[in-house]
Amino acid sequence: MRTAFIRTLSALAEKDKNVWLVTGDLGFSVFENFIRRFPKQYLNVGVAEQNLIGVSAGLALSGKRPFAYSISTFASMRAYEQIRNDLCYQDLPVAIIAGGSSFSYSTFGCTHFPMEDFAIMRALPNMTVISPGDPLEVEALLKGMNKLRGPSYMRIAKKGEPTVHTTKSSIALGKVALLESGEDAAIIATGRILPSAQMAAEILKGRGIRASVVSCHTLKPLDARGLLAALKGKKVIATCEEHHEIGGLGGAVSELIAKNGITSRFLSIAIPDEFPSGVGSQEYFLERYHLTPEGISRKVEKAFRAK
Amino acid sequence: MHKSKPDIEQLKKTALAARKMLIRIASKSHSPHIGSSLSHIDITTALYSAILNVTPKTARDPCRDRFILSKGHAALGYYCVLALHGFISQKELERYGKNDTKLAGHPVLGTAKGIEATSGALGHGLAMALGLALAGKRDGLSAKYVVLVSDGECDEGSTWEAILLAGHLGLDNLTVIVDYNKIQSFGRVEEVLDLEPFADKWEASRWAVASLDGHDFAELLPALSSLPLRKGKPTVIIAHTIKGKGVPIMENKLEWHYRDVRPEDLEETLAQVY
Numbered sequence: 001m002r003t004a005f006i007r008t009l010s011a012l013a014e015k016d017k018n019v020w021l022v023t024g025d026l027g028f029s030v031f032e033n034f035i036r037r038f039p040k041q042y043l044n045v046g047v048a049e050q051n052l053i054g055v056s057a058g059l060a061l062s063g064k065r066p067f068a069y070s071i072s073t074f075a076s077m078r079a080y081e082q083i084r085n086d087l088c089y090q091d092l093p094v095a096i097i098a099g100g101s102s103f104s105y106s107t108f109g110c111t112h113f114p115m116e117d118f119a120i121m122r123a124l125p126n127m128t129v130i131s132p133g134d135p136l137e138v139e140a141l142l143k144g145m146n147k148l149r150g151p152s153y154m155r156i157a158k159k160g161e162p163t164v165h166t167t168k169s170s171i172a173l174g175k176v177a178l179l180e181s182g183e184d185a186a187i188i189a190t191g192r193i194l195p196s197a198q199m200a201a202e203i204l205k206g207r208g209i210r211a212s213v214v215s216c217h218t219l220k221p222l223d224a225r226g227l228l229a230a231l232k233g234k235k236v237i238a239t240c241e242e243h244h245e246i247g248g249l250g251g252a253v254s255e256l257i258a259k260n261g262i263t264s265r266f267l268s269i270a271i272p273d274e275f276p277s278g279v280g281s282q283e284y285f286l287e288r289y290h291l292t293p294e295g296i297s298r299k300v301e302k303a304f305r306a307k
Numbered sequence: 308m309h310k311s312k313p314d315i316e317q318l319k320k321t322a323l324a325a326r327k328m329l330i331r332i333a334s335k336s337h338s339p340h341i342g343s344s345l346s347h348i349d350i351t352t353a354l355y356s357a358i359l360n361v362t363p364k365t366a367r368d369p370c371r372d373r374f375i376l377s378k379g380h381a382a383l384g385y386y387c388v389l390a391l392h393g394f395i396s397q398k399e400l401e402r403y404g405k406n407d408t409k410l411a412g413h414p415v416l417g418t419a420k421g422i423e424a425t426s427g428a429l430g431h432g433l434a435m436a437l438g439l440a441l442a443g444k445r446d447g448l449s450a451k452y453v454v455l456v457s458d459g460e461c462d463e464g465s466t467w468e469a470i471l472l473a474g475h476l477g478l479d480n481l482t483v484i485v486d487y488n489k490i491q492s493f494g495r496v497e498e499v500l501d502l503e504p505f506a507d508k509w510e511a512s513r514w515a516v517a518s519l520d521g522h523d524f525a526e527l528l529p530a531l532s533s534l535p536l537r538k539g540k541p542t543v544i545i546a547h548t549i550k551g552k553g554v555p556i557m558e559n560k561l562e563w564h565y566r567d568v569r570p571e572d573l574e575e576t577l578a579q580v581y
Contacts, residue, residue: 040445043441046472048471050430051468054431054433054434054435054437054438054465054468054469055437055438055472057424057434058424059438061435061438062438063369081428082431082434086425086435089416090425
């Protein structure tokens, strides 16, 4: 996804000299070509996330369109007040690009595990919150972010994630994308867990359960109409995300279904309210929290068959 | 966008009018932070009367000079200076603090001409001014970017992040004025978190430094007219000021960060203003 990000940003920067890349001293082996091609549209502020956001706000006040990059935890939390006041309150078109999904840095410890960022970004007025599920979503949604008049936040993974979509045409900022149709259950996924959700639906099919798969890459504004259409009549609704169960996709969807009187069985497959202990691979943590094809399908099947 | 340079007596008159306006409107709106406003009025008067290439008519011109009041709690004094220079109508200022009005207790972008950024949380203005200045530099503009910070907000780490970067980039179109009135919200600066040796810290961060009396137009005007102080370096003007300046009962008094002027004391207070 990170490669898709820089490739797409380079194309945007080539067309529009107001497109800038601003980094908090990260991007080794990824940004070098951009820096060489667009030196006047690039800034490294150093290890200073508050300044990353504040300076980006100043650039936006001058008519620039900065894409501000850091690791997800630092990008979302270290400068939260700058994001709130400088970007959201002033409603400036700064796009925050947050590198790393919850377990991208799986051996680094929880300082590097973004698990709250969707919740805190969703809480901000004027903020658009995006979590692409594959490189095609990164490309399409980044182009969408570049057209926004206000601030946005995109969390991308960085380990060469597979492509899920077969075409870009079904990907639009603010709209869910239906990847599979099934009448029994709906699996809604956001972020790099998307291919696992799709594989979970395959497994379920083999067990006689027909599940829809929905990519909800835009967490805010939530595509209420698209989601409600996809959820209608399903016995089980499951959300899957690399995020705490508080305030992320599960929170957003549960708010939506509660408001709309939907009484399907609801499952939030997410990280519980804890700092994951121990060290291991990305897969090790994903398995622990049932965020694998097997884990998702097992949970959905159990809910489906429960009396 | 050239301004005819007013003489010092004219600047004094404008600053006096701003102080009286501030006291009157603060009293009727029960507003705090009067001391903080009084300490910057001479500086902001000098800027808007004689230094900044911006007028109400050019307030959206991309080539204009830009000013950010980073110490946003001193907004009311700033609004008075903006009103005296035609950016805010007197009528709007008179309604300050009333229901269904625009001007907040801290400046908010888009609520009045002349307000270039939202402030209120300390330590935000300098980074935004830096972004503006860098964009101006790369776009080849000759504009100046001036930001007024308080001494208290030099406690903020975010202020120092921006100080380091501006020095590193050598942004000589960027000027910081420190309203160094030596009193922050809970005590004297030297007791709470001493900034000294203050000038040395800026110099070590590659800034050109001038220290002057922030209430003396004979010192302010030459310094502000010769920006940058050094080519290739951002400028900081450490303006030694007095919190509550111009109202004897308020001068150098911490409590005038918080108190308002009771209506029954207004006439007597106004009579003191100098």
